[in-house]
Amino acid sequence: MTGLTNEKENQIIERSLIKYLRENQVKQFREEFLELHPYDQASFFSEIDEQDRHLLYHYLSPKEMAELFENVGLEKEQIQVYLSEMDPNYAADMFSNMYADDAVDVLNELDKDQVARFLKIMDKDAANEIKDLLHYEEYTAGSIMTTEYIKIEANQTVRSAMYILKKEAPTAETIYYVYVVDQDEKLVGVLSLRDLIISDDDTMISEIMYERVVSVSVSTDQEEAARMMKDYDFLALPVVDDTERLVGIITVDDIIDVLEEEASEDYSKFAAISDVDILDRSPLAAAKKRLPWLIILLFLGMMTASLIGIFEATLEKVAVLAIFIPLIAGMAGNSGTQALAVAVRGISTGEIQKETVQKLVAREAGTGFITGLTCGLIVMILVSIWQNNVGLGILVGISIAGSLFVATLAGTLVPLIMHKFKIDPAVASGPFITTINDLISILIYFGLASILIL
């Protein structure tokens, strides 16, 4: 499956798989299908229709289905459909065989009583593990961790540790780190499989383990956990409860999803749209996602209109003023957006902290001053020449300079203030900033105009 042959090869495989499936050639189907990576199995699964899926449920064991299902994505409606097609016992068995964190991800898309029903008929141990994980609040480290990790004790040898590792390898989510706990289950050390492999069999774990373990609490924000793993290049991160006991690990594949989700969220909110991800949605469904934002923006826009309305008398005297309204408001919006982008991204990557806030605000004030002055001068010259009216040029120029300065500051301060009050700055500040900047710039423009003309 290298490079360009990829797609063609996949199509050929898919066609023969569908043939085997429909012609009841169970053995050939299983041979080919189980050779595929679970991600490819899931891609196949999500492309076939209901009839073919029913055949698949018969051809694959719940355990085999579990591996596929871990890769099937988390579209609520899709998951509901698939589960309704399966025999409840088959589905419950499948959940028992999934990694606990993945099972929880899927179950979180279901109604509470649906979950309760599955947990009832599921394998007891698996059900208990899943129940524990379901307790953690969304977006915390606890909610994305898994319980299938390998733990050992400090006073054993590398040989006996390797023995445990081999025994648990088939079910553990990662075997590349083993965690060392004391008799109270408290986390006291960590070892990579690399460390184990290059050590002599008789070495004691306590001698080679790394004691300064980096861990997070179950209630740590998932983004913070993700950033730590990224910074430290970890493949897994241990999660402890309030009493420092090891209760789970977060693996790198989950962290990639968190980081992507986060970046995508910032981006979406910025564009005033709930989510940008899903293409196969009807126009009506897409409109439903966008209309709430548009209607809010509409009312905010009406505020701007009202403000201009106050200056109608001025406009009636000097109609030419209207020409530059979009230019001034637009430029304020643009510089505000730039400042906003810096602040929002800085907050969500953790680059902006208490100590750096003052520095940022001072920097942005300076930046707004410089950009305002530059753009104001350019506009002044352009408008003076174009309209052959130096007075108008000066008016528009000063308005642009003032608007850019204020807009840049607002673009910085609004998200910072929101963050202080624990409101996600990405969510409301895009449209909010634009409206504030529209209002401010129009006030500056018409305020100046009224003073200068009257």
Added chain:
Amino acid sequence: MTGLTNEKENQIIERSLIKYLRENQVKQFREEFLELHPYDQASFFSEIDEQDRHLLYHYLSPKEMAELFENVGLEKEQIQVYLSEMDPNYAADMFSNMYADDAVDVLNELDKDQVARFLKIMDKDAANEIKDLLHYEEYTAGSIMTTEYIKIEANQTVRSAMYILKKEAPTAETIYYVYVVDQDEKLVGVLSLRDLIISDDDTMISEIMYERVVSVSVSTDQEEAARMMKDYDFLALPVVDDTERLVGIITVDDIIDVLEEEASEDYSKFAAISDVDILDRSPLAAAKKRLPWLIILLFLGMMTASLIGIFEATLEKVAVLAIFIPLIAGMAGNSGTQALAVAVRGISTGEIQKETVQKLVAREAGTGFITGLTCGLIVMILVSIWQNNVGLGILVGISIAGSLFVATLAGTLVPLIMHKFKIDPAVASGPFITTINDLISILIYFGLASILIL
């Protein structure tokens, strides 16, 4: 280093480290310092001043410095400063001891003759590996891969494979996958360390290796490689040359950086700003980054002003028209931005492909129609009541409806067309779309007004 104690603990450690450093207590310093994770070592390093850094260069071997330097970040100016402080031979030794891909990342920030000088005095083997990697174009799989992987042959036993693995573990970037090559160095299989560990020592590699290896070519785009690793949950991905020979691997830590970079880039371009990442920049430097965009936007804004200028006569007759200019232009901008966000993100995640373009455009046309109709009706009612003028209400309502429809379509089509002509749609389409939508909405508004009033 759990949760909240984190920061305090770090400060105490830092203070004692600086003390040891300045008081020449080499042994104590090394003991404490080398216990730190390389990421923390690098954080310490980037916080101390030049004098302290000079001491550090004496206290740490080039090999120890290499581990630290791999985590020091890629700020061009910083790297230049650090390297100028080091003895050239020390620096060259450090590069020899870094993972080849990390060394290349750092060297890419230097001038060509600086690189040549380091390569000349460097260890021959390391220099050759680095030279090979430097050849690959930026943003390709080749440019981010490393050559420190473990390869074995198919006709050997698990025991002998484990022997090779143990021997190469200290220098390999990952030991969690081993790659199987034939006598021509062609990639024929892959095995995880997990597979090796759970197999009997006498099993032949050919029996247990996974033959359907997913790989990328050296010239594959790094984003595509990153997406594959994310989809398949790989910890490493093999890279082959044109003749299918294995030449390197990409590890998951590099992929996280690529995915983050990519999301951050889309985001920055969207906000019409070159990069949002760096806080410690002077106001002048920040203004320099933003002014080119603002000046372009300024000229585009002047186009809008000129268009309104054409309708000055109409405005003189009915000054009230001016009130709704920002509302109509703003709403068109908003809906265009929403559509744009979907298209840009879809293109960069690969969700939008040839087959889905038509579907997307049809969907967006429908969405634009629905949102336009809804917002148009609301505005019509609001303006009719507010201004006590049903004619004006209808005019503004129709203008909004038409503008939203056209703006949504433009927001979809412009990035698609740019993508077709190999222009990154994120880079130019933000301001471009806004201007197009300003122009279209004003044309609709004043066009209608002229017809209805005259």
